[in-house]
Amino acid sequence: MDTQSKHLPADERRAVTxxxxxxxxxxxxxxxxxxxxxxxxxxxxxxxxxxxxxxxxAIWQAVxxxxxxxxxxxxxxxxxxIESPVAAMEAMFMSHVEFVxxxxxxxRMMFGELQGAESTPAKRLAQTxxxxxxxxxxxxxxxxxxxGELNAxxxxxxxxxxxxxxxxxxxxxxxxAGDVERMRRDAPRVFAIYRRGIGxxx
Amino acid sequence: MDTQSKHLPADERRAVTxxxxxxxxxxxxxxxxxxxxxxxxxxxxxxxxxxxxxxxxAIWQAVxxxxxxxxxxxxxxxxxxIESPVAAMEAMFMSHVEFVxxxxxxxRMMFGELQGAESTPAKRLAQTxxxxxxxxxxxxxxxxxxxGELNAxxxxxxxxxxxxxxxxxxxxxxxxAGDVERMRRDAPRVFAIYRRGIGxxx
DNA sequence: TAAGATAGTAAGTGATTACTTACTATCAGC
DNA sequence: GCTGATAGTAAGTAATCACTTACTATCTTA
Numbered sequence: 001m002d003t004q005s006k007h008l009p010a011d012e013r014r015a016v017t018x019x020x021x022x023x024x025x026x027x028x029x030x031x032x033x034x035x036x037x038x039x040x041x042x043x044x045x046x047x048x049x050x051x052x053x054x055x056x057x058a059i060w061q062a063v064x065x066x067x068x069x070x071x072x073x074x075x076x077x078x079x080x081x082i083e084s085p086v087a088a089m090e091a092m093f094m095s096h097v098e099f100v101x102x103x104x105x106x107x108r109m110m111f112g113e114l115q116g117a118e119s120t121p122a123k124r125l126a127q128t129x130x131x132x133x134x135x136x137x138x139x140x141x142x143x144x145x146x147x148g149e150l151n152a153x154x155x156x157x158x159x160x161x162x163x164x165x166x167x168x169x170x171x172x173x174x175x176x177a178g179d180v181e182r183m184r185r186d187a188p189r190v191f192a193i194y195r196r197g198i199g200x201x202x
Numbered sequence: 203m204d205t206q207s208k209h210l211p212a213d214e215r216r217a218v219t220x221x222x223x224x225x226x227x228x229x230x231x232x233x234x235x236x237x238x239x240x241x242x243x244x245x246x247x248x249x250x251x252x253x254x255x256x257x258x259x260a261i262w263q264a265v266x267x268x269x270x271x272x273x274x275x276x277x278x279x280x281x282x283x284i285e286s287p288v289a290a291m292e293a294m295f296m297s298h299v300e301f302v303x304x305x306x307x308x309x310r311m312m313f314g315e316l317q318g319a320e321s322t323p324a325k326r327l328a329q330t331x332x333x334x335x336x337x338x339x340x341x342x343x344x345x346x347x348x349x350g351e352l353n354a355x356x357x358x359x360x361x362x363x364x365x366x367x368x369x370x371x372x373x374x375x376x377x378x379a380g381d382v383e384r385m386r387r388d389a390p391r392v393f394a395i396y397r398r399g400i401g402x403x404x
Numbered sequence: 405t406a407a408g409a410t411a412g413t414a415a416g417t418g419a420t421t422a423c424t425t426a427c428t429a430t431c432a433g434c
Numbered sequence: 435g436c437t438g439a440t441a442g443t444a445a446g447t448a449a450t451c452a453c454t455t456a457c458t459a460t461c462t463t464a
Contacts, residue, residue, distance in 0.1 A: 006429090006430080006441090006442075007429085007430055007431065007440080007441055007442070008441080009431095009440085009441085010440080010441080013441080027319055028317065028318065028319055029233050029314060029317045029318055031231050031233045031234055032233055034420080034421070034422085035421085035422060035423085036420085036421080036422090044442080044443095045442075045443055045444070046422090046423090047423080047424075047425090047442090047443075047444075047445090047446095048441070048442055048443075049423095050422085050423060050424080051440090051441065051442080052441090054423095055422080055423080056422060056423085108313075108317055111310075111313055111374070111377075112231060112314075114374070114377040114378060115230065115231045115232075115310055115377065116230065116231055117229050117230055127378055130374075130378055131378075151398075154395070155391045155394070155395065157388075157391070158388060158391035158392045158394070158395055159395055161371050161372065161375050161388060161392055162368060162371055162392050162395055162396065163371075164371050164374060164375075165367050165368050165369070165370050165371015165372065165374065165375075165392070166364060166367050166368070166371065167367070168367050168370040168371050168374055169363050169364055169365075169366050169367015169368065169370050169371070170363065170367065172313070172316070172332075172366060172367065172370055173363050173366075175313075175316040175317060176316060176329055176332055176333075186359075186360060186363060189357045189359070189360035190360045190363055190364050190367070192357070192360070193356070193357065193360055193361055193364050193396075193399040193400060194364065194395075194399055195399075196353075196398065196399045196400075197395040197396055197397075197398045197399030197400075198395060198398075198399075208411090208412075208459090208460080209410080209411055209412070209459085209460055209461065210411080211410085211411085211461095212410080212411080215411080236450080236451065236452085237451080237452060237453085238450085238451080238452090246412080246413095247412075247413055247414070248452090248453090249412090249413075249414075249415090249416095249453080249454075249455090250411070250412055250413075251453095252452085252453060252454080253410090253411065253412080254411090256453095257452080257453080258451095258452060258453085
């Protein structure tokens with residue numbers, strides 16, 4: 001099963017750690033993930049983790065960096081070279097959903113991180129990610145209004161909030177059903193309603 | 203500050219405990235709420251809690267019962283005696299948002315409960331609540347389709363998912379901004395887009 | 405007002421947490 | 435193939451967790 005050799009260089013070990021956390025978050029409450037559980041998942045002793053990360057919070061920070069990088073890169077790749085703003089938004093939507101199906105722990109971590117009262121580095125990364133997401137959406141929405149594809153009187157800020165909420169709603173349904181794949185089926189149906197809500201003329 | 207007398211009858215003490223948990227969940231990750239923190243919030247020693255609840259899980263169960271009761275009662279009261287299905291949905295939406303503003307810990311608890319792998323009583327209550335919510339929505343949606351207020355070709359299931367997701371999106375935004383009141387301002391704007399998405403003719 | 409029941413305190417319990425320390429195995433470069 | 439640096443183990447640490455126990459204060463009511 002685990003093809004990894006025993007000794008890994010520090011940077012690879014850190015990468016493996018991040019992946020272990022992302023995987024664990026897919027099946028349990030992220031805030032209940034212990035360093036012991038992370039180590040077990042990687043076939044490592046618990047103490048060894050602290051040779052690569054000074055604290056547990058540093059692990060979370062690395063995880064959020066991983067998420068922000070990969071998700072934004074994917075969204076950009078999905079929207080790139082699509083002329084129509086609405087079509088680009090749909091591509092972003094679907095690729096975000098695919099990302100969540102691959103890594104169901106991610107939205108749980110995001111939501112969990114945003115809750116704490118204290119402002120940890122991980123929380124700030126989560127905030128930055130969502131803001132960057134919102135900016136990309138706003139650019140597309142404005143473009144769509146200019147091109148006539150979108151309702152010119154559309155409330156852009158509300159439309160961006162609803163876009164992200166729509167995905168959050170799909171996540172919630174998948175948690176309810178205990179079935180992540182379900183998102184793939186529901187996503188186009190839900191997006192169709194959203195598109196009708198923001199479009200210029202049904 | 204605390205007008206409560208020292209000795210409370212068991213049922214009142216349980217009620218106070220539930221309220222303490224709901225309040226705490228408004229300012230920290232629900233899964234990190236300890237029995238010590240709950241007791242502190244009520245000016246009680248930690249051990250005393252276990253005179254009224256056999257386990258911590260039993261506390262969570264009582265909290266979820268409280269939530270389900272109060273939220274559903276409010277939704278029903280809001281929608282009652284409103285003829286138009288769409289207007290009833292809007293009333294439900296706004297009263298749900300008001301509920302969340304009063305008790306910001308509630309959506310966090312719900313989302314957190316739905317995550318665990320094991321099926322606790324609290325988790326089952328959360329599932330039941332959302333299903334009951336969905337049923338109420340579906341009834342209104344079907345009524346709206348019949349009356350012509352809603353798009354006859356509307357995907358009812360997707361519309362219910364989106365309704366709940368819309369609120370979840372507002373919660374997410376309020377976590378980002380660190381300002382719950384913001385929901386009150388954004389809710390009508392976001393619902394307007396939703397209504398356009400499900401309505402019969404813009 | 406005495407007495408039994410109820411609700412509280414205070415100081416425990418073992419298990420588990422993030423993190424440390426002392427030592428050992430494996431690597432890369434000469 | 436030696437050697438110094440790196441990455442691992444195993445057994446600790448104090449703090450904190452949910453929960454218990456022994457005792458005490460406060461209610462209710464006959």
